[in-house]
Amino acid sequence: MAAGLLLSGAIGALLASAVPAHNPSGGFEDPPPDKIIIKVATVNGSGCPQGTTAVAVSPDNTAFTVTYSAYLAQAGGSSNPTDFRKNCQLNLVVHVPGGFTYAIASADYRGFAALESGAKGTQRASYYFQGSPDTQQRTHPFNGPYDDNWQATDETDWAQLVWAPCGVQRNFNINTELRVTAGTDRTKTSFMTMDSTDGDISTVYHLAWKECPEK
Numbered sequence: 001m002a003a004g005l006l007l008s009g010a011i012g013a014l015l016a017s018a019v020p021a022h023n024p025s026g027g028f029e030d031p032p033p034d035k036i037i038i039k040v041a042t043v044n045g046s047g048c049p050q051g052t053t054a055v056a057v058s059p060d061n062t063a064f065t066v067t068y069s070a071y072l073a074q075a076g077g078s079s080n081p082t083d084f085r086k087n088c089q090l091n092l093v094v095h096v097p098g099g100f101t102y103a104i105a106s107a108d109y110r111g112f113a114a115l116e117s118g119a120k121g122t123q124r125a126s127y128y129f130q131g132s133p134d135t136q137q138r139t140h141p142f143n144g145p146y147d148d149n150w151q152a153t154d155e156t157d158w159a160q161l162v163w164a165p166c167g168v169q170r171n172f173n174i175n176t177e178l179r180v181t182a183g184t185d186r187t188k189t190s191f192m193t194m195d196s197t198d199g200d201i202s203t204v205y206h207l208a209w210k211e212c213p214e215k
Contacts, residue, residue: 034097036094036095036096036097037094037095038092038093038094038095039092039093039094039095040055040090040091040092040093041091041092041093041171042089042090042091043055043088043089043090043091044088044089044091045086045087045088045089045175046082046085046086046087046088047068047070047071047072047073047086047087047088047176047177047178047194048068048070048071048088049070052068052069052070053067053068053069053070053088054067055067055090068088068194071086071088071178071193071194072086072178072191072192072193072194073085073086073121073178073179073180073191073192073193074180074189074190074191074192075119075180075181075182075189075190075191076116076119076182076183076185076186076187076188076189076190077186077187077188077189078189079182079189084179084180084181084182085177085178085179085180086177086178087175087176087177087178088175088176088177088194089173089174089175089176090173090174090175091130091171091172091173092171092172092173092174093169093171093172094164094172095169096164099211099212100209100210100211100212101163101164101165101166101209101210101211101212102163102164102207102208102209103156103161103162103163103164103207103208104127104136104156104161104162104174104205104206104207104208105155105156105161105206105207105208106153106154106155106156106205106206107125107127107138107153107154107204107205107206108151108152108153108204109123109125109140109151109152109153109154109176109194110149110150110151110152111123111149111150111178111192111193111194112148112149112150112192112193113142113146113147113148113149113150113191113192113193114146114147114189114190114191114192115142115143115144115145115146115147115180115183115190115191115192116144116145116182116183116184116185116188116189116190117144117145117183117184117185118144118182118183118184118185119143119144119145119146119180119181119182119183119184119190120141120142120143120144120180120181121141121142121143121144121146121150121178121179121180121181121190121192122139122140122141122142122177122178122179122180123139123140123142123150123152123176123177123178123192123194124137124138124139124140124176124177124178124179125137125138125154125174125175125176125177126138126173126174126175127162127172127173127174127175128162128172128173129162129164129165129170129171129172129173130170130171130172130173131170132162132165132170134162135162136154136156136160136162138152138154140152142192144183144190145183150192158208161208163210166212166213167212174205176194178192178193178194179192180192
């Protein structure tokens with residue numbers, strides 16, 4: 001994907017993160033010592049059309065950043081009827097050291113919203129492994145009047161984590177979505193972006209780790 005930057009720095013990152021020490025389910029404070037390789041197979045969606053999204057993997061292969069330049073949902077005013085909903089799906093290939101598996105423990109999202117009185121904004125994200133029926137989905141509503149940065153955090157209890165299957169390579173999908181409805185005065189535009197006005201990291205995905213059972 002080519003890089004584009006029309007809105008203020010919208011950056012996402014996937015980082016190896018600590019989980020509780022000596023977790024009874026086999027969790028680790030740190031990820032496995034060997035390198036984790038993250039590759040982006042595809043980036044698709046109305047919130048990240050071709051040429052408006054850049055994905056970069058960190059030098060140590062343990063994180064990646066996503067920069068958006070067109071992730072904006074809006075309604076009211078002169079908005080097009082299809083502008084009320086935007087989404088972006090990342091299809092990731094994550095190679096981890098043998099004998100380990102991972103799951104998304106939490107995710108922090110940020111952006112900016114300008115919602116008129118009566119308007120509503122929604123941020124939604126879902127996570128699933130290719131071929132798996134298990135899907136995690138989280139939704140965060142915002143109500144107008146609202147004119148500020150927004151932040152939303154998805155958290156999953158250890159017992160509810162969806163783990164990558166051991167011994168099988170399955171791509172991991174992250175599908176994010178923004179929705180906006182017009183306010184009481186439909187001549188005024190309300191919008192919501194998946195970015196940050198101050199250029200800080202807008203999205204952080206935290207990983208949990210555990211050993212695969214011995215065969």
